[in-house]
Amino acid sequence: MARAPAPHPLSRNLPHDLGGQAGYRYDFGSVQADEPVFSETWHGRALAVTIAAAAHGKWNLDASRHAR
């Protein structure tokens, strides 16, 4: 019997298709209503560095998701 081809690295069942999956519990009643935009200063820097570097077009959205 022919073997199935190896899946493309990006086709694995990564945690990017969570819709309806069971097993993720969290009580949204405990969500912090006035969460700051950046809860740590470096979070804003990480976002900005990512956006600025993305201008070079070296990765697309799928690669970006895969890296998270």
Place this chain on the structure above:
Amino acid sequence: MPHDHDDHAHHLLPSDPELKLKALEQILLDKGLVQAEAIDEIIDSYAHKIGPHRGAELVARAWTDIAFKEQLFENTDAVITEMGFSGRQGEHVVIVENTPECHNLVVCTLCSCYPWPLLGIPPSWYKSDAYRSRAVSEPRTVLAEFGLELAEDVSVRVWDSTAEIRYLVLPMPPDEISGLSWQDAAQYVSRDAMIGTAIAAAPLPDKG
């Protein structure tokens, strides 16, 4: 110089991801691949300029100006562009209107797609595994946890965002906004009401 304490772990060093970020940023700066001014400008934009007040303006104007609302539904992207609210992560926006019969809820099961130019950076719960999975499988329970109990005869429609299309909920106007200017009506529009985990309501008192 050694800097040890017996009684507590000291925090002079930044956290591990913060250190990695500093290193990466420095390399990119040294190589001329990013500019320090650009980084500062991006941070300032998302910290202070781009946020839910933009979406609230859009909603409040739709509530208070029927011609604007018609335009908004007819040609959403053009209206948003005219308002100066187009941009990254919001190139194609679909407005979904709540009615007495149907409540809309927005999620991104794939990652965290969100209408950035209208709402800013998504809150951490929007990006959580739990929200992304449960908003689809048990939206009413999720809404109840957010404090929104919907009557059984109100249907719930869940919109799964994509890389191309971002959704914004147009909440039902509360009675109190009758006769108000859009500027005043906008105070009744919260970020969560435009995601769909809340309804439009009187603003919370300012904490000062």
